[in-house]
Amino acid sequence: MRRARFLLPIFALAAFCGCDVPVEQYPANQLHALVVATSRHVPTEVAAQDSAAVVEAWFGTPIRPRWPVDQMSGAAAKQLVDPDHLMRAAGRVYSDQQNRHFGLFNEHCVTCHGVAGGGDGPASLLQNPYPRDFRAGVFKWKSTHRSSKPTRHDLTTILQHGVPGTGMPSFASLSTEDLQALVDYVIYLSVRGEFERGLISQAVDTLGYEIERPDPEASLTTLLDPTGDSPAESSDAMQVARQLLDQICGEWVDATAEVIEVPAETPDDAESVRRGRELFHGQIANCVGCHGPGGNAEVATLDYDDWTKEFTTRLAITPSDREAVKPFRQAGALRPRQIHPRKLSDGVYRGGGDGDTLYRRIVGGIAGTPMPSQIIAQQATATGLSQAQVWDLVHYLHSLSGVHSLSEDQVEQ
Amino acid sequence: MNQTPPTETSADDLQTAGDAAPPSGGPAADSRWLHRLSLLSVLLVWPLIWVGGLVTTYDAGMAVPDWPGTYGYNLFLYPLSTWLYGPFDLFIEHGHRLLGAVVGLVAIGMVVAAVVERSRRWVRWLTVGILLAVISQGVLGGIRVLLGDRTFAMIHGCFGPLVFALCCIAAVVTSRTWWQRRRAVSATPKPLANWVVVVAVLPVLLSYLQLVLGAQLRHVQPATTPRTFTLIVAVHIVTACVLWLLTPILFVLVRRCGDLTLSRPAGWLILFVGTQILLGTGSWIVNYGWPSVLDFLPFGEGFLVRSKGFLDSIIVTAHVAVGSLILATSAVVLVQTLRQKYLVAHESN
Numbered sequence: 082m083r084r085a086r087f088l089l090p091i092f093a094l095a096a097f098c099g100c101d102v103p104v105e106q107y108p109a110n111q112l113h114a115l116v117v118a119t120s121r122h123v124p125t126e127v128a129a130q131d132s133a134a135v136v137e138a139w140f141g142t143p144i145r146p147r148w149p150v151d152q153m154s155g156a157a158a159k160q161l162v163d164p165d166h167l168m169r170a171a172g173r174v175y176s177d178q179q180n181r182h183f184g185l186f187n188e189h190c191v192t193c194h195g196v197a198g199g200g201d202g203p204a205s206l207l208q209n210p211y212p213r214d215f216r217a218g219v220f221k222w223k224s225t226h227r228s229s230k231p232t233r234h235d236l237t238t239i240l241q242h243g244v245p246g247t248g249m250p251s252f253a254s255l256s257t258e259d260l261q262a263l264v265d266y267v268i269y270l271s272v273r274g275e276f277e278r279g280l281i282s283q284a285v286d287t288l289g290y291e292i293e294r295p296d297p298e299a300s301l302t303t304l305l306d307p308t309g310d311s312p313a314e315s316s317d318a319m320q321v322a323r324q325l326l327d328q329i330c331g332e333w334v335d336a337t338a339e340v341i342e343v344p345a346e347t348p349d350d351a352e353s354v355r356r357g358r359e360l361f362h363g364q365i366a367n368c369v370g371c372h373g374p375g376g377n378a379e380v381a382t383l384d385y386d387d388w389t390k391e392f393t394t395r396l397a398i399t400p401s402d403r404e405a406v407k408p409f410r411q412a413g414a415l416r417p418r419q420i421h422p423r424k425l426s427d428g429v430y431r432g433g434g435d436g437d438t439l440y441r442r443i444v445g446g447i448a449g450t451p452m453p454s455q456i457i458a459q460q461a462t463a464t465g466l467s468q469a470q471v472w473d474l475v476h477y478l479h480s481l482s483g484v485h486s487l488s489e490d491q492v493e494q
Numbered sequence: 495m496n497q498t499p500p501t502e503t504s505a506d507d508l509q510t511a512g513d514a515a516p517p518s519g520g521p522a523a524d525s526r527w528l529h530r531l532s533l534l535s536v537l538l539v540w541p542l543i544w545v546g547g548l549v550t551t552y553d554a555g556m557a558v559p560d561w562p563g564t565y566g567y568n569l570f571l572y573p574l575s576t577w578l579y580g581p582f583d584l585f586i587e588h589g590h591r592l593l594g595a596v597v598g599l600v601a602i603g604m605v606v607a608a609v610v611e612r613s614r615r616w617v618r619w620l621t622v623g624i625l626l627a628v629i630s631q632g633v634l635g636g637i638r639v640l641l642g643d644r645t646f647a648m649i650h651g652c653f654g655p656l657v658f659a660l661c662c663i664a665a666v667v668t669s670r671t672w673w674q675r676r677r678a679v680s681a682t683p684k685p686l687a688n689w690v691v692v693v694a695v696l697p698v699l700l701s702y703l704q705l706v707l708g709a710q711l712r713h714v715q716p717a718t719t720p721r722t723f724t725l726i727v728a729v730h731i732v733t734a735c736v737l738w739l740l741t742p743i744l745f746v747l748v749r750r751c752g753d754l755t756l757s758r759p760a761g762w763l764i765l766f767v768g769t770q771i772l773l774g775t776g777s778w779i780v781n782y783g784w785p786s787v788l789d790f791l792p793f794g795e796g797f798l799v800r801s802k803g804f805l806d807s808i809i810v811t812a813h814v815a816v817g818s819l820i821l822a823t824s825a826v827v828l829v830q831t832l833r834q835k836y837l838v839a840h841e842s843n
Contacts, residue, residue, distance in 0.1 A: 104716050104717050173556075174556060174644075175556030175557075176553075176556060176557045176583050176584075177559075178565060178576075178581070178584065180557075180581030180582070180584070182553075187716060188553045189801060191716040192716070193782075195716070196716050201720060202716070202720070203714045203715075203716070203718040203719070203720055203722070203723035204714070204720070204781075204782055205720050206720035206723070207720075207723075207724055207727060207785070208782060208783065243798050243799060243800070243801075246783075246784070246796045246797065246798075247783055248782045248799060249783075249799070250799035250801040251798055251799065251801065252801045253800070253801075254800070254801060254802045415720065427795050428796075429796030
């Protein structure tokens with residue numbers, strides 16, 4: 082007791098400095114609510130509020146995250162994420178005598194990616210590019226098609242290698258177990274975030290949310306009623322929510338089937354590099370339009386990534402118009418920042434520079450950025466490239482940076 | 495809390511040093527043990543700050559869940575083998591505690607020496623202040639662990655440098671040169687102006703502000719808004735530049751009195767703050783990547799941040815430790831400046 086009294090001034094000091102209250106709730110996605118409100122011309126306060134409540138009931142809190150298997154129909158979706166891993170990654174930071182670390186996401190990621198993985202952590206504003214907002218479910222550095230989710234392997238690779246030239250660190254020093262827990266948590270945050278976004282949109286578009294709640298059949302509050310058994314099960318709101326969740330989880334489950342196939346590499350010779358250079362500067366691929374002659378990045382471009390376009394150009398708002406952007410900034414958006422096509426001559430590849438990866442990069446483009454995907458045909462056509470031509474481009478890219486293009490396993494042989 | 499802030503210390507000095515100062519050579523010989531122990535405390539506390547910094551850099555603060563014991567063992571009885579060969583986090587956290595306990599013992603020794611050697615009264619109070627500060631710092635560390643609270647980690651981190659500065663002051667005021675200055679001073683042509691004291695106070699305040707701001711960045715809460723964080727970074731950088739501009743001015747001013755005990759630390763200060771700015775830039779880079787403002791430098795292209803890399807951790811921890819060094823050095827400069835003014839005032843009387 083006496084000791085407690087001795088501590089009083091210290092507690093007062095702590096209160097003054099802003100005490101360390103563990104974050105008890107995931108911050109709601111106000112930005113998306115505002116985007117929906119602006120695009121639909123409908124108030125979304127109630128929709129956002131009810132969606133947040135449902136998301137919390139299904140997905141838990143940063144202290145007690147939960148994987149809503151009870152709401153899913155697919156067996157694979159239920160196993161997408163290991164609940165034990167979620168507990169390892171979430172919550173307070175500490176470690177035990179076996180050096181198992183807990184609260185991994187808070188220890189390693191939260192300052193950049195934010196509590197809900199919104200890419201808006203404390204240190205986010207000072208980075209270029211900004212940390213990823215997982216809630217949109219869009220990832221850049223993956224082996225799958227442009228509109229597909231990354232595989233677990235892709236995420237693990239990113240965590241191990243980091244993203245050179247950005248703030249995203251390499252976590253190669255972490256154990257495989259820790260990395261897997263983090264990958265699970267990233268998937269969880271992404272599914273959770275996409276579900277929240279989808280629910281807000283659906284509440285307005287399908288369920289008829291406006292200034293007030295729709296009738297009980299369509300109200301999301303029915304999903305929160307712990308006693309409501311049969312009526313809730315069949316309500317419109319429940320169907321919409323479950324369908325949405327199944328769809329999002331389905332995309333993650335299917336990711337492995339969406340990996341871009343890489344055909345056997347064509348000979349990497351001067352002739353191939355020459356063809357690659359022509360394609361690079363040619364009409365079909367038109368890489369030169371963005372990356373400049375020889376990939377020197379000396380082309381004036383004015384473009385933004387999709388995370389920025391969502392609350393600017395797609396709502397007919399000019400990103401540089403500070404006044405118009407202000408409400409979105411207040412709802413949590415980071416200051417719009419241009420995206421620039423990469424200078425390709427210094428050999429820095431954020432998503433990996435080996436032959437197979439670059440092949441996939443050219444075919445799939447870079448999701449969330451202006452870099453487009455390519456249509457691949459058996460034969461070269463007026464609008465599409467052939468597989469061999471993509472390899473030519475890869476060889477040309479490698480020649481730009483002076484890297485030889487043997488993929489890793491070929492080197493080992 | 496019974497700390498004796500440097501300014502008050504010297505006010506005391508004005509009243510008591512005159513009568514308590516025995517003839518030449520005497521006091522230095524008298525407080526020999528106190529001086530040795532003070533030096534020892536300085537030599538122990540700086541490494542202690544390094545280890546403490548490493549604990550935070552490695553997020554090892556919660557590697558031992560209990561306190562004051564370690565996994566149920568008494569602090570000093572925790573098995574050596576498990577400590578040395580166990581996980582690195584446990585190694586540094588337990589090591590930090592052990593080293594802290596040793597500093598506590600030294601602080602007790604300082605009080606005893608001050609009493610036995612009948613040091614000047616305010617020096618005796620200084621040692622008591624140091625002991626209390628060391629104890630509080632230990633308790634703060636304990637609370638941080640027991641509550642698992644990062645805010646306390648931050649307070650603990652802000653208080654450590656104060657302890658270090660106090661130890662440095664103790665080492666300076668018990669040293670031989672503190673007394674020998676008397677003779678040097680009589681040859682001094684120009685006494686220091688009053689406003690030089692103000693210029694000497696500023697680095698102490700600014701460098702402490704920097705430590706607090708730095709701790710805010712290091713122990714940032716997940717829910718801090720990007721704006722707040724950005725603002726703190728901006729203030730941290732601007733203050734760093736102001737401080738660095740101030741140090742050469744201070745150096746030139748105190749050099750006029752022609753006393754090396756004063757101008758030497760003032761010179762180091764320029765060096766330390768310059769180094770610190772480089773280390774700070776480095777800390778940003780190894781934590782958050784190559785900043786766009788440095789894009790003009792050729793070697794930043796494709797820089798990869800490595801989580802918990804060894805060199806990276808050293809850079810960040812060095813930034814923390816040199817911060818304490820700057821605070822302590824500016825405190826020493828301030829104390830020496832006050833001493834100089836006091837002596838000159840007495841000579842002219």
